[in-house]
Amino acid sequence: MSRxxxxxxxxxxxxxxxxxxxxxxxxxVRALAEAAHEVGFMQLVGHGLxxxxxxxxxxxxxxxxxxxxxxxxxYIGHSSNHRGYVPFGEEIxxxxxxxxxxxxxxxxxxxxxxxxxxxxxxxLGPNQWPELDGFRETxxxxxxxxxxxxxxxxxxxxxxxxxxxxxxxxxxxxPPSQLRLLHYPHNADAVDRPGIGEHTDYECxxxxxxxxxxxxxxxxxxxxxxxPYREDALVLNIxxxxxxxxxxYYVATSHRVRQVKEERYAFPLFFTVDYExxxxxxxxxxxxxxxxxxxxxxxxxxxxMQSFRYQLERLEKGERKLPEGARPYYSLGxxxxxxxxxxxxx
Numbered sequence: 001m002s003r004x005x006x007x008x009x010x011x012x013x014x015x016x017x018x019x020x021x022x023x024x025x026x027x028x029v030r031a032l033a034e035a036a037h038e039v040g041f042m043q044l045v046g047h048g049l050x051x052x053x054x055x056x057x058x059x060x061x062x063x064x065x066x067x068x069x070x071x072x073x074x075y076i077g078h079s080s081n082h083r084g085y086v087p088f089g090e091e092i093x094x095x096x097x098x099x100x101x102x103x104x105x106x107x108x109x110x111x112x113x114x115x116x117x118x119x120x121x122x123x124l125g126p127n128q129w130p131e132l133d134g135f136r137e138t139x140x141x142x143x144x145x146x147x148x149x150x151x152x153x154x155x156x157x158x159x160x161x162x163x164x165x166x167x168x169x170x171x172x173x174x175p176p177s178q179l180r181l182l183h184y185p186h187n188a189d190a191v192d193r194p195g196i197g198e199h200t201d202y203e204c205x206x207x208x209x210x211x212x213x214x215x216x217x218x219x220x221x222x223x224x225x226x227x228p229y230r231e232d233a234l235v236l237n238i239x240x241x242x243x244x245x246x247x248x249y250y251v252a253t254s255h256r257v258r259q260v261k262e263e264r265y266a267f268p269l270f271f272t273v274d275y276e277x278x279x280x281x282x283x284x285x286x287x288x289x290x291x292x293x294x295x296x297x298x299x300x301x302x303x304x305m306q307s308f309r310y311q312l313e314r315l316e317k318g319e320r321k322l323p324e325g326a327r328p329y330y331s332l333g334x335x336x337x338x339x340x341x342x343x344x345x346x
Contacts, residue, residue, distance in 0.1 A: 004221040009035040010233065011112070014046035016156050017149075032153070033160025033250075036238050040253030041217045044153075044207075045232040049145055051230065053209050053267070056142045056181075059135045060265055063104060066130070066182040067289035074128040076105060081117075081125035083107065090309050100259075104181040106139065106148075108174055116174050121275050122301045123176035143179050146207055150177070150271040153236065154204070162244065163212035163282065168204070168245075171273040176300060177203070182266040187259070200252040201239040202303055203272035203296075208235040218254040227255075241272065241296055247281035272296060298323035 011031050015024035035042040061072070068087070076084040086103035106127045110117050117125045129136045151169060158167045198218070208215075213229035217237075227235060245254040257266075273279070275297025281287075302322050305311040314320040 004219050005039045006219070006225065008217065008225065008227050009039060009042045010230070011035065011042055011044055012046040013044050013153075015260060016152050017046070017048065022130060023188060024211050026159075029159045030158045033155050036157065036160070036242075036250040038251075039217070040238040040243075040251035041227065041255070042236050043227070043230055044236055045230070047149060047234050048150065049142070049209075049234070052138075052142045052145050055138050056209075057211065057265060058130070059138045060104075060181045060183070060267075063130060063132055063135055063181070064134070071102075071130070074130055076128075076308070079125075079128055081107075081123055081303055082308075083126070084128035085130075086308075092307055092309060092312065098257060100187065101182055101184045103183070105178060106143065106181075107145075107176050107178045109140065110174065114174075116275075117181055118332050123275065123304075124174060139179075139181070142267075145175060146179065146269045147271070149234075150205075150207055150269060153207075154271065157205075157242070157250070161249070161285075162283070163284070168273070171277045175272050175274050176297065177272050180266075180268050180270075180272045182268070184266075186263040198254050198256045199253050200243075201237065201268075201270060202241065202299060203239040203270040203273050204242040204245075205262050206235075206237050207269045207271060208237070209267040210235065210264070211266065212262055214258045214264070216256050216258060218256075224256070239270070239272075241279050241294070241299075244279050244291065245282060247285045247287050247291060249285050251297045272300065275300075295323075 009031070013028060013032075015022040015028040016032075019025065033043070071085045072087065074084040076082060076086050076090070078084060081104055084104070086105055088100070088102050091101075091103075107123070109127045110125055112118075112126065114124075151172060154168045154172065155165050158165050158169070194308065210229065213226070215227040215229075215235065216224040217227060219225050237255065238252045240252050241291045242250050273296050275295075277296045278293050279296050280293035281291050305315060305320065305322055311320070315322070
């Protein structure tokens, strides 16, 4: 990537939600595709999720205020499909640095008798839910709404490439698209260190709702560009899989969150495709034969297994094996050579 930038585009996606008949639809698609090509980051306004985001924040605050013992009843290590409460220190950065956040992780909520679950597809199945009035209903409603928005965006990304509008969406049936509820408590001793948290996301794209500033994006000229905090905006960034699919035309740009003293929350939805999807450069965008195909779900599973303590313990005991051909932790993305990359710093 040689393109440099000095600011993050802001796009009103109202025309996308209105549909292809809206007179501004194609202009909005072009702006979306240009931002994905030039920057890999953008802020989306006019998304219509503000009321649901307010309710999500309210129940999230109530959940993380519960006693630790209560939250640990749904510890992610109790789940067979990587769902539930993530305590402080559970995630391991590539550098081995301790983590400073807690989380609640969920995805598409499938019953045990769903065909994909019966087939043993990793990362699919039921969510774990706390016993907290209104939590499940509110979180599920937000997941469904953000996922629906993601489908609209994914279709627009295809239109922006000049390919079949359903090219990507035909691979979106029961994907392990994860929503994370992240909590960074007040930290009076917060100190930044160069490189901490630099990463690209390894799904197709991310829709992030933050509650405070701090997010920064790396420009190839060597500068970190702050993403101005807008209460009304969703931050969208391209992930590794969509960059691979377009052989770099849509770019997955490294980003980080600066350490801040203030308590903050963040809600990223990591939008991806069905587990078995093979991702390889589209012929119209392929620059060489050097880029190898990637099975999307195996890549996601391998990264999870190499970044959570409970998963690493199972690997060490020989209870689990990495998927065949698994890439090392953080082997994709421009931060791959860094020593202090970290997952989930949104």
